[in-house]
Amino acid sequence: MISFILRRLASAVPTLFIVVTISFFLMRFAPGGPFNLERPLPPATMENLMRTYHLDQPLWSQYVTYLSNAVTGDFGPSYIYHDNNVAQLIGKGLPYSMELGFYALILAVVGGVIAGTIAALRQNSFIDFAVMSISTVGVTVPNFVVGPVLTLIFAIMLSWLPAGGWGDGSFRFLILPMIALALPQLAVFARLTRGSMIEALNTDHIRTAKAYGLPSRVVVVTHAMRGALLPVVSYLAPCAAALLTGSAVVETIFTIPGVGRYFVLGAINRDYTLVMGTVILIAIFVIVFNLLVDILYGLLDPRVRHD
Amino acid sequence: MIEMNDSILAVRGLKVDFSTPDGTVEAVKGIDLDVRSGETLAVVGESGSGKSQTMMGIMGLLAKNGTVTGSARYRGKELIGLSPKGLNSVRGSKITMIFQEPMTSLDPLYTIGRQIAEPIVHHRGGTFKEARKRVLELLELVGIPEPGRRIDSYPHELSGGQRQRVMIAMALANEPDILIADEPTTALDVTIQAQILDLLKSLQKRFGMAIVLITHDLGIVKHFADRVAVMRRGEVVEQGTTAEIFERPKADYTKMLLAAEPSGHKAPPADRAPIILEGRDVAVDYTIPGGLFRGASTVFRAVDGVNLRLKQGQTIGIVGESGSGKSTLGRALLRLLPSSGYYRFGTTDISGFDRSAMRPLRRELQLVFQDPYGSLSPRRTVGEIITEGLYVHEPELSRAERDRRAIAALKEVGLDPASRNRYPHEFSGGQRQRIAIARAMILKPKVVILDEPTSALDRSVQGQVIELLRDLQMKHGLSYIFISHDLSVVKAMSDYVIVMKNGRIVEEGETDAIFQAPKEAYTKTLIGAAFNL
Numbered sequence: 110m111i112s113f114i115l116r117r118l119a120s121a122v123p124t125l126f127i128v129v130t131i132s133f134f135l136m137r138f139a140p141g142g143p144f145n146l147e148r149p150l151p152p153a154t155m156e157n158l159m160r161t162y163h164l165d166q167p168l169w170s171q172y173v174t175y176l177s178n179a180v181t182g183d184f185g186p187s188y189i190y191h192d193n194n195v196a197q198l199i200g201k202g203l204p205y206s207m208e209l210g211f212y213a214l215i216l217a218v219v220g221g222v223i224a225g226t227i228a229a230l231r232q233n234s235f236i237d238f239a240v241m242s243i244s245t246v247g248v249t250v251p252n253f254v255v256g257p258v259l260t261l262i263f264a265i266m267l268s269w270l271p272a273g274g275w276g277d278g279s280f281r282f283l284i285l286p287m288i289a290l291a292l293p294q295l296a297v298f299a300r301l302t303r304g305s306m307i308e309a310l311n312t313d314h315i316r317t318a319k320a321y322g323l324p325s326r327v328v329v330v331t332h333a334m335r336g337a338l339l340p341v342v343s344y345l346a347p348c349a350a351a352l353l354t355g356s357a358v359v360e361t362i363f364t365i366p367g368v369g370r371y372f373v374l375g376a377i378n379r380d381y382t383l384v385m386g387t388v389i390l391i392a393i394f395v396i397v398f399n400l401l402v403d404i405l406y407g408l409l410d411p412r413v414r415h416d
Numbered sequence: 417m418i419e420m421n422d423s424i425l426a427v428r429g430l431k432v433d434f435s436t437p438d439g440t441v442e443a444v445k446g447i448d449l450d451v452r453s454g455e456t457l458a459v460v461g462e463s464g465s466g467k468s469q470t471m472m473g474i475m476g477l478l479a480k481n482g483t484v485t486g487s488a489r490y491r492g493k494e495l496i497g498l499s500p501k502g503l504n505s506v507r508g509s510k511i512t513m514i515f516q517e518p519m520t521s522l523d524p525l526y527t528i529g530r531q532i533a534e535p536i537v538h539h540r541g542g543t544f545k546e547a548r549k550r551v552l553e554l555l556e557l558v559g560i561p562e563p564g565r566r567i568d569s570y571p572h573e574l575s576g577g578q579r580q581r582v583m584i585a586m587a588l589a590n591e592p593d594i595l596i597a598d599e600p601t602t603a604l605d606v607t608i609q610a611q612i613l614d615l616l617k618s619l620q621k622r623f624g625m626a627i628v629l630i631t632h633d634l635g636i637v638k639h640f641a642d643r644v645a646v647m648r649r650g651e652v653v654e655q656g657t658t659a660e661i662f663e664r665p666k667a668d669y670t671k672m673l674l675a676a677e678p679s680g681h682k683a684p685p686a687d688r689a690p691i692i693l694e695g696r697d698v699a700v701d702y703t704i705p706g707g708l709f710r711g712a713s714t715v716f717r718a719v720d721g722v723n724l725r726l727k728q729g730q731t732i733g734i735v736g737e738s739g740s741g742k743s744t745l746g747r748a749l750l751r752l753l754p755s756s757g758y759y760r761f762g763t764t765d766i767s768g769f770d771r772s773a774m775r776p777l778r779r780e781l782q783l784v785f786q787d788p789y790g791s792l793s794p795r796r797t798v799g800e801i802i803t804e805g806l807y808v809h810e811p812e813l814s815r816a817e818r819d820r821r822a823i824a825a826l827k828e829v830g831l832d833p834a835s836r837n838r839y840p841h842e843f844s845g846g847q848r849q850r851i852a853i854a855r856a857m858i859l860k861p862k863v864v865i866l867d868e869p870t871s872a873l874d875r876s877v878q879g880q881v882i883e884l885l886r887d888l889q890m891k892h893g894l895s896y897i898f899i900s901h902d903l904s905v906v907k908a909m910s911d912y913v914i915v916m917k918n919g920r921i922v923e924e925g926e927t928d929a930i931f932q933a934p935k936e937a938y939t940k941t942l943i944g945a946a947f948n949l
Contacts, residue, residue, distance in 0.1 A: 232480075313520035316477055321535040321586065322508030325500060335525050411570040412524060 114400065121396045128392045129179070129385065133172055136381055143188035143379045162188065175385070184389070185382035189374075195386035199368055203390070205275060206355030206367030209283055213291035214352045220291070221298020222341065226334065228299065229306035240299060247296030256289040256362035273363040286363040290356055294348050301341050309337040339410055346402040350394040354387075424626060425451035425474075425511075425594055430486035430496075432466065432473040432650075443469040445650040446486060451594055456620065456627040458641035458658070460634065460673070462874035463845075466650040467630050471596050475513065476503045491593075509539040512587035516599035518579035522571040528582045529555075529567035536589050554585040558615060577608035581615065588619060595620075596628045601636065605737035605901065610945035613640055632874060634673065635904075635946075638662055646670050673875065678882050678908035681927060682889075685729035685911070692895050693726040693781075693863050695749050696758040700741070700919075718744040719755070720919040724897075726863065731889065731896040733910030733927065735903060735942065741919035742899045746865045749897065750781050761863075779809040782856035784849075786868035791852060792840040799836030802826070802855040809859055825858040829884060846877035850884065857888060865897045870905055882908055903946040907931055915939045 144150055144158050159165045163174065178185060184195040193201070228240040263285060264272035276282040309315065310333050318328045355369025368387065375383035407413045432444035444466040451457050461467045473484035474495055488495045490506060498506075507513075512535075515521040522531055532554060533547035548567070555563035558581040571579055580600060587595050597616065601609035613636060620627055629641060637644055638658065645655040646667065654667040665671045700719040719741040726732055734742045748755040751766060751774050759766045761777060769777075785791040792801055802825055803818050813821070823833040829850040840848055849869060856864055866885065870878040882905060888894060898909050906913060906927075913930040915922045915938065923936040934940045 313515065313517055314523040317513075317515065317521045317583075317586075318523070318534075320475055320477055320507055320513045321538075322504035322506070323534060323538050324504065327534075327538070332523050332526075336523070410525060411527075412572050 110404075114404070117400050117403070121400075124396060125389070125392055129176070129389060130172075132385060132388045133175065134168075136379075136384055137168060139379075141379050143381060145379070162186070175382075179385075179389070184386045187380055187383045189378045189380045189383070195382045198371060198383065199386055199390055202355070202366060202368035202371065205365055206360070206369055207353050209286055209290065209359075209365060209367065210349075210353035210355065212283055212287045213294070214349055216287060216291040217294035217298055217348065217352070218341075218345070221295045222302045222338070224295070225299040225302025225304075226306055226329075226337075228303045229310065229337075230329065232307060237303075241303070244296035244299045247292045248300075251358075252289045252293065252356070253358045253362065255292055256286070256359060259285045259289055260362070273365075275365060286359050286365060289362070290352060290359045294352065297344065297348070298341060301344055302337065305340045306333060306337040309333040312336070335409065339406065342402055342406055342409065345405075346398040347395065349398045350391060354391050354394050422452045423450040424453050424491055425449075425628075426487075426489045427470070427474065428487040428489075430470060430473060430484065430488060432469045432478065432482060432484050434479070434482045436481065443482075443650055444473065447647070447650070447652045449645055449652065449655075451626050451628055453593075454620075454624045454626055455642045456629060456640060458629045458631060458637040458644045459647060460631060460637055460644055461647035462632055462673075462876065464649075465647040467647045468598055470647075471513070471598060471628065471630060475507055475511065475596070476500065505539075508535040509590040510592055511594045511596065512590070512592040513596045513598060514580065514583040514587050514600050516602050518576060518583050518603070519571065521583060522579060524571055527568050527570055528574070532582065532586045532589055535586060539590050550589070551585075554589055555582075557588065557619070558582070558585045559611075560585070575608075576604050577611060580604060580608075580612050584612075584615065584619070588623065591623060592625050594626045594628060596630070598630045599632070600629075602631075602633070606903065606945040607737065607941050609636075616640075634875065646673065675879075678879055678905050680886075680908055682731055682886065682909060682911045684926060685727050689727040689729055690762075691725050691760075692728045692762060693724075693749060693897075694758075694760040695722065695724045695745075698722045698724070698745060698748050698755060698757040698759075700744050700748050700753065700755040718919050719748060722916075722919075722921055724749065724914065726895050726897060728862075728895055729889070729893050730912060731898055731910040733898045733900065733906035733913045734916060735900060735906050735913060736916035737901060737942075739918075740916040742916050743867050744919075745916070746783070746867055746897060746899050750783060750865060752783075775808075779805065779859040780862040782859060782861040782864045784852050784856050784864060784866045784869050786871050792848060794840055797837050797839060798826075798843075798851055801840070802836070802851065802858050805855065805859045821858055825854040828857060828888070829854045830880075844877075845873050846881060849873060849877075849881055853881075853884065853888070857892075860892070861894070863895045863897070865899070867899045868901070869898075871900065871902060878905065885909065903931075903943060915942065 142164070144155060149155075150158070156165075163171060166174075175185065182196065184199075186194045187198060190198060224240045224244070228237040231237050260272050263270045270284055271282050272285075274282060310329075315328060315333055318332045323332075355367040357369045357373040359365070360367045360369040368390065371383055372387040372391075374380070375387060427447065427449040429446045429448065430444055431442070431446050434441045434443055447466075447470065449457070449459070449470070459467045459470070469478070469482070472478050473482070474488045476495075476498070478484060484496055486496060490511065493506070495503065495506065522528065529548065529551050530544060532551045533544050536542070536547040536550055537544055551567060552563050555567060560566050560578060560581055566574070566578075571582070574582065595616075600616070601612050604612060616627065617640065629637070631637060641658050643655065643657050644661040646653050646661065646669065648669050654661065654665065654670050661670060662674065665674055698719055699717065699721055702716045702718055703713050722745055724732065724745075734745065736742045744753070747753050748757075749759065751759065751769060757767070761781065764777075766774065766777065799819070799822050803822050806813055806818050806821060822836050826833045826836060831847060831850050831854065835843070840851065843851065849872075853869075869885070870881050873881060885896070886909070889896060896909070898906060900906050910927050912925070913927050914924040915930070915936070917938055923930065923934065923939045930939065931943060934943055
């Protein structure tokens, strides 16, 4: 087990290297730059800026500099947010994004698995139909629609919850953005669970469990659900990485000071270092969660051995 | 007539219906059965006869679209219409079941110890820890080696036979009155089959439970059952003691079933018959790939230095249990997979032939597979399927000529030529196997490798397919390599037999010599297991 984890972490290094390299060069080959504003800067100012940020160096030397700095944890200055470097920006925003994302993840997994299981047990009934319709809505309606609608109903019309901001960080402020963030993922989990649960309920060993007079709660929870959760667990890794690193849309609508916005803002502003920083952040999350999920998979399914 | 006095399970007018998009299907049409205390009742029939659905109906295990009506009284207690909770007090304790597929019948995610303990804990109370001692006793009882170690194994770590022993341990856990065994040995190799049946017999003697044996295999019934009920199309056509049924069958269907055991044998070809296919030092390796962090790949030798010479007009039967390398050998002889050795077809050395060099020879070297459903494309008509090879090997044929050939091939295998415009799913298993044979025969091959061609078929259909293959051989002077784990079929088909184990030939010789005076211990076990259960 330990050696499995070490091997996986070792293989993460080349993965990260490739991600960094590809994004670095892709960014630079895209037209525009951090200082190409609507009104062009005077050539002298431009030259000055380029020199300050070493953007006048050949591309490969910038790349080497970036890599060698990144290894030491220095992800460079932000070109747009002059007061902070990239590590500081991410360090400040990440706790907000992670807290919100964590609650959203719990809601998505628990809600999705319960809804999917109920739908599978009552296959083709009204409840099944209702769950599946709602989850279709969850997948198709974008969260920039869900967010404002939630705000309109619960913050403005009913005045139950705050319309946005982090406030004092109490849970009240998190409820609406959490729902907006979780809903599409909850829908995916519900669909995945329903499908694999229906399959699991039709297996021979469920027939055996019934033939041996086990109570239906045991048949469903102990035998069907554990097998049915395996495909659900596989989806957990990309989903957790996406939710915990923040969402630009939800953070903008609810004015949450998280890191989700930086990816989009960085890309629009050609803030090279900020984009690189968020790319690395997301890549690390994906790698770590894939590893965690693989370990969890091994615990759930004895046929998968990590040795 | 059935005596009612000691019947512990009395089934009266039992019906099972399935509602399908095409209307209601009556799987069981009002049958009467009695299971007496301590006896073995065999319910015999071919697939689709309703024999399994009868028991599933009684146990409340039908698929969602199934309904059961009528009456089934266990010691006076009506089971039909009982709530799941009410049924749960009987199933798993008084009446238990074992199934055909011991792999899929066990939950892959729990240890066998825990799964055997489950019915104990739920019916008798107590904790899993307390049940562990009883589980160890049960594992010992069903002959699992090293129960103390095996109790914490997962199903995938056991062999097929051991898994079925685990199922039997589970079935015995609460000392049942009735054990329903639904094709308990069908998925197992012959030697394992015999062991499992012996185990069931000795356990029955010891604990005195009744066994309901659901099977299509009359060989098992004859040696195992006290009474037999023969089912066909949802009805019981005949029931009586085993001796009555086997010696004085009354119903025509029973007579037909009994006569369906493959019989006859094939005379060897003339001594001077030329050798048509030869393989020398045939070896096939499978590589289990390694990975960047997984270390070196490992090599598994599936066929290990086999020599085989097939004469014109000869049928060589290759027998062996699953994993013995018999199918791999067949494919290697046809040069369908990478292998080493020397190969000769007629007078041509084909050892170094690649795919394109082999292509002109393919029409003369044909292959027929076990699963007639999986090997026929579901989206093409029978006519398209059987003429496909003609496009490759005789592209000059006109459309009308191809059609004539298709009609002739279908007639030859005993199918209505009009069926060439229909699709494979519209045919029964036996008919599909005939289509697969027609597909091979239309090319007028010299050598046909038959890989378990009858294993997926019911006995009565098996006999017909064997007859057909023998007729075709006589008519066209074909040479066969007949691969099968079913010794009675091999005995009826071949004039020469090769016994394989772990990729090597254990014994070979003329069919009569092998079956009547086997020399090797392994051959003796195989034959003993197949013919005197």
